Amino acid sequence: MTGREPGGGVDGIPAPVRWDAEAFGGPVVVLLDQTRLPREEAEAVCANVPDLVDAVQRLVVRGAPLLGIVGGYGVALAAARGYDVEGAALELARARPTAVNLAWGVERVLGVYRAAAAHGSTGAAAGAALAEARLLHAEDAAASAAMASHGLGLLEGLLPAGGWRLLTHCNTGVLVSGGAGTALGVVRQAHEAGRLRRLWVDETRPLLQGARLTAWEAARSGMPYSVLVDGAAGALFAAGEVDAVLVGADRIAADGSTANKVGTYGLSVLARHHGVPFVVVAPVSTVDFGTADGAGIEVEQRQPSEVTEFGGVRVAPAGAGAFNPAFDVTPPGLIAAIVTEMGVLSPVSHETIDGLRIRSRTGNETMKP
Ligand SMILES: CSC[C@H]1O[C@H](OP(=O)(O)O)[C@H](O)[C@@H]1O
Numbered sequence: 001m002t003g004r005e006p007g008g009g010v011d012g013i014p015a016p017v018r019w020d021a022e023a024f025g026g027p028v029v030v031l032l033d034q035t036r037l038p039r040e041e042a043e044a045v046c047a048n049v050p051d052l053v054d055a056v057q058r059l060v061v062r063g064a065p066l067l068g069i070v071g072g073y074g075v076a077l078a079a080a081r082g083y084d085v086e087g088a089a090l091e092l093a094r095a096r097p098t099a100v101n102l103a104w105g106v107e108r109v110l111g112v113y114r115a116a117a118a119h120g121s122t123g124a125a126a127g128a129a130l131a132e133a134r135l136l137h138a139e140d141a142a143a144s145a146a147m148a149s150h151g152l153g154l155l156e157g158l159l160p161a162g163g164w165r166l167l168t169h170c171n172t173g174v175l176v177s178g179g180a181g182t183a184l185g186v187v188r189q190a191h192e193a194g195r196l197r198r199l200w201v202d203e204t205r206p207l208l209q210g211a212r213l214t215a216w217e218a219a220r221s222g223m224p225y226s227v228l229v230d231g232a233a234g235a236l237f238a239a240g241e242v243d244a245v246l247v248g249a250d251r252i253a254a255d256g257s258t259a260n261k262v263g264t265y266g267l268s269v270l271a272r273h274h275g276v277p278f279v280v281v282a283p284v285s286t287v288d289f290g291t292a293d294g295a296g297i298e299v300e301q302r303q304p305s306e307v308t309e310f311g312g313v314r315v316a317p318a319g320a321g322a323f324n325p326a327f328d329v330t331p332p333g334l335i336a337a338i339v340t341e342m343g344v345l346s347p348v349s350h351e352t353i354d355g356l357r358i359r360s361r362t363g364n365e366t367m368k369p
Pocket of ligand 1: 063169170209247249262
C-alpha cells in the first residue's frame with residue numbers, strides 16, 4: 001500500500017493544503033508553495049482571501065480538484081474571519097477561468113453557508129461552511145482512490161501483460177488533489193501493482209509542472225521515470241515506447257471535449273496516429289454540464305513573460321510577442337476513455353462500462369451522446 005500519512009500526504013509528499021485554526025493566531029489556509037518545489041518545501045499561509053486569490057493566480061496552489069478544495073476553504077476562511085463572504089466567493093470563483101472545480105467548490109460551500117446563515121448565527125454558518133469544506137476535501141481524497149482503482153482496471157483490460165510504459169503531461173498527483181491525484185494516481189497504483197516499467201514525464205513548458213512536480217512525486221514514490229522535453233514525445237511514439245497516455249482535466253464539456261494543460265491536444269493526435277490509448281482521468285466535479293462543447297470552454301491566457309523568459313532571464317528578444325494559453329481542448333473523438341470516481345466513462349456514449357450515466361449535480365441533464 002502507498003505510504004499514506006495520517007491527515008493527508010502520500011509517500012512522504014506533504015498534503016498541498018490544510019486548514020489551521022491554532023498555529024497562526026487565527027484561522028488560516030496553509031498551502032504547500034508549488035512554485036518553490038522541488039528545491040524547497042515551503043508553506044504559504046493565507047489569512048485572507050486576497051492572499052488566497054494571489055496564490056491561485058501565481059500557481060502557488062494549482063490543479064483542478066485542488067482548486068475546488070481551496071475554493072471551499074476560501075469561503076470558510078472569509079466566514080470564519082467575518083469578511084464579506086459573498087464578495088470573497090466572487091473573487092475566488094474568478095481567480096482562474098478554466099478549471100470548473102474552483103467555482104464549483106466555492107458555490108458548494110457558499111450554498112451551505114447561506115442556508116445556515118438564513119436560519120442561525122453567522123458563527124454557526126461559519127462552522128457549517130468549514131464542515132462542508134472539510135467534507136469536500138475528504139470526498140476528493142476518496143475520489144482519488146476510486147479513480148486509481150478504476151484506472152488500473154482499465155489499463156489491465158487495454159494493455160498487454162507485463163510492465164507498461166506510460167506517458168503523462170503536466171502534474172496530476174498528490175499536488176492537485178485531496179489524495180493521490182488523478183492521472184498520476186492511476187500511475188502510482190500501477191506502480192504499486194508492479195505494472196509500471198517506465199513513466200515518461202513531459203516537462204510541460206512553460207512552468208515545468210512535469211519536470212518540477214511530477215518528477216518530484218515520482219521520485220518520492222520510487223517510480224522508474226524519465227523527463228523529456230515536450231517536443232520529444234513524438235519520437236517516443238514513433239519508437240513504439242509508449243503503451244498509453246494518461247492526463248488530467250480542468251474542464252470536461254457536456255460532449256466530452258476536455259480542456260487540459262497546453263500540449264495535451266497534440267499528445268492526443270500523436271496517440272491516435274500511433275494507435276495508443278489516450279485516457280483522461282478526472283473526478284466528476286470536473287465535468288461541466290453547463291458548457292455544451294469545447295468551443296464554450298474559456299481557455300486562460302497567461303503572461304507572455306512565462307514564454308519569453310526562463311528563470312527570470314529574458315531569452316526571447318525584447319518586444320517579442322508570445323502565445324501562452326494555459327490549456328488546450330481535446331475533442332471527444334480522440335479520447336479512449338474518461339476515468340472518474342464513478343467509473344470509466346466512454347467520451348462518446350458518456351456511459352460508464354456498467355451503463356451508469358454520469359448525471360449533473362442537479363440530477364437532470366446527462367452527458368450528451
Ligand atoms: C488533474 S488537475 C491538474 C491539471 O491542472 C493543471 O493545470 P495548472 O497546473 O495550470 O493548474 C493541468 O491542466 C493538469 O492536468
